[in-house]
Amino acid sequence: MERFKIDTLNNKNRMSTQELLQLIQAKIEQGVTSFEINACGQHDIGGASYSRVKGENLKFFVKNPGQRLGAMGMKGTQIIVEGSVPADTGWLNSGAEIVVKGDCGDTAGHCSASGEIYVGGCVGARSGALMKHDPQFKTPELWVLKNTGSFSFEFMGGGIAVICGYGCEDMKSVLGERSCVGMVGGTVYVRGNISDVADCVEIKALDKEDIDFLNKGLQRFLEKIDKKDLLKSLTSNWSGWKKIQPVKDKKSEPRMSIKEFREKEWIEGGIFSDFMKDDYKVFELGGTGMARCRIPQHNSAECINCSLCEKKCPQKAISRVSGGYIADAEKCIGCGICAAVCPKKAWKMLENNKDL
Numbered sequence: 001m002e003r004f005k006i007d008t009l010n011n012k013n014r015m016s017t018q019e020l021l022q023l024i025q026a027k028i029e030q031g032v033t034s035f036e037i038n039a040c041g042q043h044d045i046g047g048a049s050y051s052r053v054k055g056e057n058l059k060f061f062v063k064n065p066g067q068r069l070g071a072m073g074m075k076g077t078q079i080i081v082e083g084s085v086p087a088d089t090g091w092l093n094s095g096a097e098i099v100v101k102g103d104c105g106d107t108a109g110h111c112s113a114s115g116e117i118y119v120g121g122c123v124g125a126r127s128g129a130l131m132k133h134d135p136q137f138k139t140p141e142l143w144v145l146k147n148t149g150s151f152s153f154e155f156m157g158g159g160i161a162v163i164c165g166y167g168c169e170d171m172k173s174v175l176g177e178r179s180c181v182g183m184v185g186g187t188v189y190v191r192g193n194i195s196d197v198a199d200c201v202e203i204k205a206l207d208k209e210d211i212d213f214l215n216k217g218l219q220r221f222l223e224k225i226d227k228k229d230l231l232k233s234l235t236s237n238w239s240g241w242k243k244i245q246p247v248k249d250k251k252s253e254p255r256m257s258i259k260e261f262r263e264k265e266w267i268e269g270g271i272f273s274d275f276m277k278d279d280y281k282v283f284e285l286g287g288t289g290m291a292r293c294r295i296p297q298h299n300s301a302e303c304i305n306c307s308l309c310e311k312k313c314p315q316k317a318i319s320r321v322s323g324g325y326i327a328d329a330e331k332c333i334g335c336g337i338c339a340a341v342c343p344k345k346a347w348k349m350l351e352n353n354k355d356l
């Protein structure tokens with residue numbers, strides 16, 4: 001399809017982000033699927049929309065975008081930038097493919113939940129932080145040719161990141177300083193020197209499965225960023241690569257009560273102690289029973305008795321009964337984890353006050 005061209009600078013008149021996004025959306029509604037955007041720093045280009053033409057993806061060829069390129073980008077969206085981009089690229093990516101042939105600013109891939117981000121240069125601080133993986137969706141991936149800034153992969157909960165360390169041989173750490181702090185899930189593959197990595201993760205050698213994944217993925221990545229000629233140098237010595245994952249079975253410290261925490265670790269008397277007396281009460285955030293927003297309903301015809309839901313329920317609300325599984329309303333908080341982990345989609349989350 002012919003590209004719909006938008007030049008956002010007309011003499012000295014710059015189109016605002018709102019005007020640009022409204023124009024894009026109006027054209028999408030009319031069936032346009034391919035855009036060429038000459039931007040001047042407008043935010044959120046390519047995010048949170050989907051094609052109205054069956055079988056055709058949305059494509060954005062963008063020059064000079066602003067922050068949050070492809071933020072909340074959806075499956076079926078492809079964004080290609082020839083140069084570099086500022087912060088928050090692919091923030092909360094939900095399925096888009098984002099290709100940046102230059103560098104990304106800070107927080108690239110921050111919070112991304114699905115889709116792929118391919119970067120032909122380096123990414124800034126806190127990149128990959130809070131990446132996550134919901135098993136109902138494809139694993140999010142972040143591929144970077146060079147290095148990351150500090151605090152990368154902070155609180156990462158899932159997904160895959162690949163940091164190739166290309167041209168960074170003299171760096172003390174291709175992950176900057178204090179990377180992977182609070183990481184509880186996912187995998188970071190890294191080539192090159194690393195130091196100052198948090199002690200909640202372990203650094204391992206690659207196994208055959210890792211090498212197969214990287215061999216295949218690196219070909220695809222290098223094609224996307226027009227650097228196919230680097231394949232040999234990145235894959236010729238697998239001992240230069242490492243895999244970072246959270247430490248498994250780490251013995252956790254006995255949990256401190258909120259009262260103890262406030263008394264010993266916080267400001268004496270609590271942060272409002274000058275104004276009021278702290279009664280140390282804690283509000284329960286997840287309501288049970290009819291206070292739940294959603295209520296799980298089990299369909300035993302679909303269930304294969306794998307017991308995954310029973311094991312993963314954070315409230316230990318699920319138990320097996322003759323003919324299926326039930327969730328105890330007094331314990332259940334309607335979080336939906338049972339429905340998310342079930343391989344047969346045997347749990348349906350009903351909206352309280354709507355479906356019931």
Ligand code: SF4
Pocket residue numbers: 296312313314315316317318327328331332333334335336337338339
């Ligand atoms: S909704 Fe959450 S709390 Fe309720 S049964 Fe499912 S996993 Fe357990």
Ligand code: SF4
Pocket residue numbers: 302303304305306307308309310325341342343344345346347
């Ligand atoms: S996870 Fe799904 S299939 Fe497995 S026991 Fe629970 S309901 Fe049944």
